Structure formats: structure tokens, C-alpha cells
Amino acid sequence: MAVYTEVSDEALDVFLENYDLGRVNMFKGIAGGVENTNYLLGTEKNSYILTLYEKRVAEADLPFFIGLMDHLATRGFSCPSPIRNRNGQALGMLQGRPAALVSFLQGREVVHPTPDQCAMTGRTMAQLHRAGEGFDIKRVNALAPSGWPTLVTSAADRANSVETNLAELIVDELEFAQANWPDDIPSGVIHADMFKDNVFFLDGELSGVIDFYFACNDFLAYDLAIAINAWCFGDNLEFLPEHCSALVQGYQNIRPLTDGEADCMPTLLRGAALRFLLTRLNDWLDVPEGAFVIPHDPKAFSARLRQFQSITRAQLGLA
Amino acid sequence: MAVYTEVSDEALDVFLENYDLGRVNMFKGIAGGVENTNYLLGTEKNSYILTLYEKRVAEADLPFFIGLMDHLATRGFSCPSPIRNRNGQALGMLQGRPAALVSFLQGREVVHPTPDQCAMTGRTMAQLHRAGEGFDIKRVNALAPSGWPTLVTSAADRANSVETNLAELIVDELEFAQANWPDDIPSGVIHADMFKDNVFFLDGELSGVIDFYFACNDFLAYDLAIAINAWCFGDNLEFLPEHCSALVQGYQNIRPLTDGEADCMPTLLRGAALRFLLTRLNDWLDVPEGAFVIPHDPKAFSARLRQFQSITRAQLGLA
Numbered sequence: 001m002a003v004y005t006e007v008s009d010e011a012l013d014v015f016l017e018n019y020d021l022g023r024v025n026m027f028k029g030i031a032g033g034v035e036n037t038n039y040l041l042g043t044e045k046n047s048y049i050l051t052l053y054e055k056r057v058a059e060a061d062l063p064f065f066i067g068l069m070d071h072l073a074t075r076g077f078s079c080p081s082p083i084r085n086r087n088g089q090a091l092g093m094l095q096g097r098p099a100a101l102v103s104f105l106q107g108r109e110v111v112h113p114t115p116d117q118c119a120m121t122g123r124t125m126a127q128l129h130r131a132g133e134g135f136d137i138k139r140v141n142a143l144a145p146s147g148w149p150t151l152v153t154s155a156a157d158r159a160n161s162v163e164t165n166l167a168e169l170i171v172d173e174l175e176f177a178q179a180n181w182p183d184d185i186p187s188g189v190i191h192a193d194m195f196k197d198n199v200f201f202l203d204g205e206l207s208g209v210i211d212f213y214f215a216c217n218d219f220l221a222y223d224l225a226i227a228i229n230a231w232c233f234g235d236n237l238e239f240l241p242e243h244c245s246a247l248v249q250g251y252q253n254i255r256p257l258t259d260g261e262a263d264c265m266p267t268l269l270r271g272a273a274l275r276f277l278l279t280r281l282n283d284w285l286d287v288p289e290g291a292f293v294i295p296h297d298p299k300a301f302s303a304r305l306r307q308f309q310s311i312t313r314a315q316l317g318l319a
Numbered sequence: 320m321a322v323y324t325e326v327s328d329e330a331l332d333v334f335l336e337n338y339d340l341g342r343v344n345m346f347k348g349i350a351g352g353v354e355n356t357n358y359l360l361g362t363e364k365n366s367y368i369l370t371l372y373e374k375r376v377a378e379a380d381l382p383f384f385i386g387l388m389d390h391l392a393t394r395g396f397s398c399p400s401p402i403r404n405r406n407g408q409a410l411g412m413l414q415g416r417p418a419a420l421v422s423f424l425q426g427r428e429v430v431h432p433t434p435d436q437c438a439m440t441g442r443t444m445a446q447l448h449r450a451g452e453g454f455d456i457k458r459v460n461a462l463a464p465s466g467w468p469t470l471v472t473s474a475a476d477r478a479n480s481v482e483t484n485l486a487e488l489i490v491d492e493l494e495f496a497q498a499n500w501p502d503d504i505p506s507g508v509i510h511a512d513m514f515k516d517n518v519f520f521l522d523g524e525l526s527g528v529i530d531f532y533f534a535c536n537d538f539l540a541y542d543l544a545i546a547i548n549a550w551c552f553g554d555n556l557e558f559l560p561e562h563c564s565a566l567v568q569g570y571q572n573i574r575p576l577t578d579g580e581a582d583c584m585p586t587l588l589r590g591a592a593l594r595f596l597l598t599r600l601n602d603w604l605d606v607p608e609g610a611f612v613i614p615h616d617p618k619a620f621s622a623r624l625r626q627f628q629s630i631t632r633a634q635l636g637l638a
Contacts, residue, residue: 008430025425025521026366028359029350040347040359042425047345106344106361111327202344 005037005052005095015094018085019101021045035213037097040104047104049080052097057213059098064139065212066090066100068132068189073103077131078208080105107200107207115246118231120206121199122250125191125227128209129220129255132189141192141216143275145177151278158285163299170281173274173305181271182219182264190223191215195230221261224251225268228316229276229304237303245317262318269308269316277301324356324371324414334413337404338420340364354532356416359423366423368399371416376532378417383458384531385409385419387451387508392422396450397527399424426519426526434565437550439525440518441569444510444546447528448539448574451508460511460535462594464496470597477604482618489600492593492624500590501538501583509542510534514549540580543570544587547635548595548623556622564636581637588627588635596620 012027026042030049037052053062066082070090073081080102082090091100110117141147152174159167191198193214200207224247232244251257257265280298287295313319331346345361349368356371372381385401389409392400399421401409410419429436460466471493478486510517512533519526543566551563570576576584599617606614632638 009427010430023522024427026423027427028347031348031350104345108328108343108346111329203342 004054005097007037007039007050007052007095011095015092015099018087018089018092019083020086021048021083021101041101048083048101049104050094050099050101052094052099054097061139062091062098062100064137065215067137068135068212068215069102071135072128072131075131077128078105078206079212080208080210105200105208105210107202109197109199110201111196112235113196113231113243115242117201117206118243118247119250120201121194121227121231122224122247122252123254124199124206124209124250125194125223126251126254128191129188129223135189139216141190141218143192143214143279144218145174145181145271148174148177148274148278151282155278155281155285159281162281162284163302166281166298166302169302169305170274170278173270177267177271177274180264180267182260182267185261185264186220186258187217188220189215190218190220192218192223192226194223194227219261219268220255221257221265222268222272224248224257225265225272226275228269229272229301233300233304237300239304239307239311239315241315241317244315248317257318262313265313265316265318266308266311269311270305273301273305273308277305323373324416326356326358326369326371326414330414334411334418337406337408337411338402339405340367340402340420360420367402367420368423369413369418369420371413371418373416380458381410381417381419383456384534386456387454387531387534388421390454391447391450394450396447397424397525398531399527399529424519424527424529426521428516428518429520430515431554432515432550432562434561436520436525437562437566438569439520440513440546440550441543441566441571442573443518443525443528443569444513444542445570445573447510448507448542454508458535460509460537462511462533462598463537464493464500464590467493467496467593467597470601474597474600474604478600481600481603482621485600485617485621488621488624489593489597492589496586496590496593499583499586501579501586504580504583505539505577506536507539508534509537509539511537511542511545513542513546538580538587539574540576540584541587541591543567543576544584544591545594547588548591548620552619552623556619558623558626558630558634560634560636563634567636576637581632584632584635584637585627585630588630589624592620592624592627596624 022044024043028040030038030040035056036054039050041048041050069079070082072079083101083103084090085092091098093099152170156167156171159170191212193211198211199209227247228244231247232240234240277298280296280301283295284298341363343362347359349357349359354375355373358369360367360369388398389401391398402420402422403409404411410417412418471489475486475490478489512530517530518528546566547563550566551559553559596617599615599620602614603617
């Protein structure tokens with residue numbers, strides 16, 4: 001929730017000299033977004049999002065993110081499409097930051113999705129997994145289980161100040177994940193952050209997916225586990241089995257899960273809940289200085305995690 | 320720099336049921352703006368700004384602000400125009416807050432205005448003063464000299480922690496203003512905050528003025544004094560006489576200053592600098608909790624104030 005980098009009109013004009021976008025008639029910083037600075041840019045030709053990559057995003061990863069959006073958009077997947085300048089470059093510099101222009105995606109997020117919207121989301125995720133095939137840059141998931149011990153260590157001694165027995169929960173769940181994490185299910189490009197605010201709807205249809213800045217190579221079914229965490233809980237953090245079945249069924253209509261994937265879904269769900277619990281817990285305990293963000297409550301994910309501990313394939317619509 | 324109030328898609332839909340704006344295809348919180356929450360709303364018909372009025376804005380003042388924009392827009396002044404719902408109301412409730420929709424104004428601010436842009440700003444301010452005639456709601460300027468003693472008192476004992484001799488400066492300048500403030504120059508509706516971020520340019524022309532939430536009834540020449548503070552200083556806080564002459568001349572091309580107004584301009588300039596110094600200083604010393612704003616540096620206005628202490632009519636282009 002912040003514009004981190006101010007862009008002057010002069011700097012913007014210099015940046016845009018390399019593009020053919022026409023006259024600028026709107027330039028507004030967008031609230032929301034923790035990792036980067038985003039502006040909505042309107043010109044006589046079209047609307048665009050201008051992103052300045054802040055320090056939390058590694059510059060070495062930018063060719064992956066931008067290349068992936070390009071790859072997906074070219075294959076007909078509805079996502080922001082990088083705009084190239086006259087030199088064919090999609091990545092430039094603005095106010096001392098790496099910066100990219102992408103197409104503006106119409107639509108808006110839903111706060112309380114219906115099962116039907118969950119089904120569309122599942123279908124779209126499977127389409128993303130299909131469209132990601134053949135993308136030849138790789139990115140390791142820094143927030144995979146191998147990255148969790150550091151996050152557990154940095155938060156464990158203060159975790160019980162946030163919630164009773166939270167330290168025990170994260171230590172035990174880390175151990176469980178390390179013992180049970182699969183190693184032989186299908187991998188590919190995953191979004192890894194397909195929360196409700198990253199999926200847009202328009203006129204009752206899913207209009208596209210944004211924010212690929214956690215995308216990476218990992219288990220495809222783990223992406224679905226993240227989406228179940230994001231889409232299938234109510235305001236009181238209660239699991240919504242009908243939403244989950246719809247999401248899973250929507251996914252399977254495009255890409256049926258293997259039996260191995262279905263078997264380890266409860267483990268992946270616990271892992272996904274732990275991953276968001278750990279990053280939120282660390283952000284909660286150490287709000288970054290100058291971040292101007294309200295940290296998300298980590299308890300929303302400990303609540304999910306405890307429910308997933310006893311979930312069955314049948315409850316997930318995977319009978 | 321914050322969205323203070325989140326608006327859910329469901330609440331927005333209920334709010335918009337009373338309007339005829341068509342399908343929503345964009346809804347983005349706008350960064351920037353300290354007093355209120357602003358969203359950019361795009362529909363198939365047009366673009367709008369949706370403002371939710373936060374606690375810092377008195378609800379009793381809203382009919383003045385909205386009525387003024389309506390009054391000015393009706394008279395051909397380019398500013399956001401309030402959109403009425405089917406019941407003829409321009410003010411509604413959304414997420415428990417008073418809320419209003421206004422038309423979206425194309426253009427963008429300039430960071431380093433040219434003298435020509437200053438002249439356009441002066442001309443536009445005089446047009447605003449003319450267009451404001453006949454508006455029958457009144458609003459006292461809460462930040463007129465009568466409001467300054469409270470601000471001096473609350474900051475004086477800590478002012479020298481911000482800048483050497485700042486306490487003496489504000490006490491002395493308050494005394495100077497109280498002794499020399501005019502009482503017989505022309506009054507009317509003033510914008511009272513026509514800083515660079517509130518004036519938009521498009522295609523080399525001034526396209527309009529936004530943010531009327533400090534507007535009030537006060538001396539017309541005081542509004543010009545505020546604009547000189549805002550538009551006529553360089554990056555090193557040096558006074559820019561060419562910019563000032565252009566601004567003043569642009570204003571006078573539409574509404575010539577009376578000799579009385581010209582005479583007291585140095586006093587008004589010091590007062591305007593003191594007013595922004597005092598509010599910034601108080602914000603600087605007491606950053607509001609949960610505000611998520613970076614306070615502006617008050618020293619930018621003590622530097623102006625010290626320069627205005629010895630300024631002459633001639634240096635202002637008022638020979």
C-alpha cells in the first residue's frame with residue numbers, strides 16, 4: 001500500500017520517448033502492492049501499468065517475470081503483456097529503478113467469490129500451467145520448503161506473542177513438511193500467489209490474472225494448494241468445501257490431477273498455509289521500516305493450517 | 320499516500336446501483352492524498368474519481384465542497400464535476416463513510432513549471448475567483464490567522480529541534496501577521512491549496528484544477544500568495560522572480576489586483592508561508608498514527624518565509 005518511488009513528469013517523458021504510446025492524459029500512483037511501485041498510465045492510445053521494481057525484487061529475476069508474461073500472453077493467456085520500446089526492450093530504467101510497461105487488464109477482484117468463480121479460477125490456473133510449458137527461463141522457488149527453516153528460526157522465539165502455541169505449530173509443521181513433501185509429482189511454471197486480488201473478473205467472466213512476481217518453477221499441484229488457501233475460506237476462516245470442490249473440478253476440467261498429486265494434496269495444503277503463515281509472521285514481527293504497509297494477520301493462516309491437519313481427499317472434492 | 324478505507328466489490332456495486340454509469344472495468348485505489356480515500360473508477364461510459372471522506376474532513380463542510388465544484392463546473396471552470404445519482408444526490412454513504420463521485424480530469428501535474436505554466440496558473444486562479452462569485456454557501460477559513468495561535472502554541476516548545484531559531488521565527492511572524500493583516504481587501508471563494516499537484520496540464524495547456532477540500536471564503540489575494548509560495552521556488556528553495564512575475568501577470572490579465580492588494584502582498588506571502596510552515600511543523604512533530612504518510616519537511620516553508628521578510632512589490636512584478 002504505497003508508492004515507493006515518485007516519478008517526475010520530466011523523467012516519465014524521457015522514459016516514454018522510446019515508446020510509441022501517444023499523449024499522456026493520466027498518470028496515477030496505485031495504492032496496494034507491497035513489492036513494487038505501480039502507476040496507471042493512460043495515453044490517447046490505451047491504458048498501461050508502469051511498474052518500478054523496488055529492492056525487494058531481485059533484478060536478476062526480472063527477465064524471468066517479464067519473459068513469462070510475454071510467453072503466456074503470446075499463447076493467449078490473459079495477463080499483462082509487456083510493451084516493448086522502439087529498441088525491442090521491455091525493461092528500462094526510470095528514476096534509477098528497473099521499470100517495465102505492461103498492458104492494462106480490465107476487470108476487478110472479487111472479495112467473496114462464488115463457487116462458480118472458484119471454478120473459473122481453477123480452470124484458468126490449469127490453462128496457465130499449460131501455457132507455461134515451453135518457457136525456457138527457470139526460477140527456483142525461494143519460498144519452497146528449503147526456504148522455510150530460516151523463516152521458522154527468525155520467528156519462532158516471538159511467535160507465541162502472536163498466538164498461543166504458534167511456535168510449536170510452525171516447528172512441527174516444518175518437520176511434517178520436510179518428512180512428507182513429495183518429490184515426484186509434475187512440475188512446471190506456477191503463479192505461486194494466485195490470491196483473490198490477483199484475479200480479475202468482468203461481466204461475470206474471469207478477465208485475467210496479474211502479478212507474476214512470485215512465479216517460479218515448482219509442483220503444479222502446489223499452485224492449486226495455494227489457491228485453495230486463498231479462495232476457499234469464509235470471513236470467519238471456515239473452510240468452504242463447495243468452493244474447494246468447484247476450484248479443484250475447474251482445474252481438473254483442463255488438467256486432471258494425477259493420483260499422486262491428489263494423494264499429497266493435504267500435505268501441499270499444509271505446506272502452502274505454512275509458507276504464507278511464515279512470511280506474514282515475519283512481516284508482522286518486523287514491519288519493514290518505511291514500508292507504509294499494514295501487515296497481514298498471520299493468524300488467518302494458522303487457522304487454515306490447523307484445519308488442513310485433518311482434511312481428507314474427499315473433503316477436497318478428490319474422492 | 321494511503322488508501323484509508325477499503326471498498327469491497329459488493330459495497331461498490333450497491334453504491335453504484337443508484338447511478339447510471341454502466342459496467343465497471345477498473346477500480347483502483349489512488350496513492351497520494353492525505354485527507355481522503357480516492358479511487359479511480361472506470362466504467363464503459365467514462366472515468367470517475369470516487370472519494371470517501373475520512374475523519375479529517377468535517378461532514379458539515381461537504382455541501383460546501385461539493386456545491387462549489389458543481390457551481391464552478393457549471394460556470395465553465397475546469398474542475399471535477401460532482402455526479403448525481405438517480406435521486407439527484409451528489410453525496411452518498413459507502414463503507415460507513417460519506418462518499419462522492421466526481422468526473423475524472425485528464426492531465427497531470429508538473430514538477431518544474433515554466434514561467435508560461437505559472438502564467439496559466441495565475442490566469443486560471445483569477446478565473447476561479449470570478450467563477451466563484453454568486454456561490455451562496457460560506458465556509459470560514461479554519462487556517463486563517465485566527466487559527467494560527469493554536470498551531471504556534473502546540474509546536475513552539477519543540478520547534479527548535481527541527482531548525483535553529485524556528486520557535487522565535489513562528490512567534491515573531493504570528494505577531495507580525497496579527498499586527499499587519501489586512502481587513503479591507505476583496506474577499507471571495509478561494510482554493511487555498513493551489514499547489515502544483517492540484518493543477519493539471521495536458522498538451523501544453525492547463526487542463527484543470529482539483530482538490531477543493533481547503534476551499535473557503537477569504538481574501539482573493541491570499542490565494543495568489545499561496546500560489547506564489549507553491550509555484551515560484553526552485554529545488555534549492557530559491558525564489559524565482561520570473562516565475563512570480565508570470566504568475567502575477569497571468570492573474571492580473573483576468574483580474575487586476577487593487578492597489579491595496581498589491582501593497583499587502585508581502586504580508587500575505589509571509590502569512591501564507593507561515594500557515595504551511597505551521598501545519599507541516601505540527602504534522603512533522605506529531606505524525607498521525609496509522610496515517611501512512613511521509614510528512615512534508617516544514618523547513619521548505621521557513622526558508623520561503625525568511626526570503627519573504629525582505630521582499631518588495633517590485634520583486635513580485637507589482638511595480
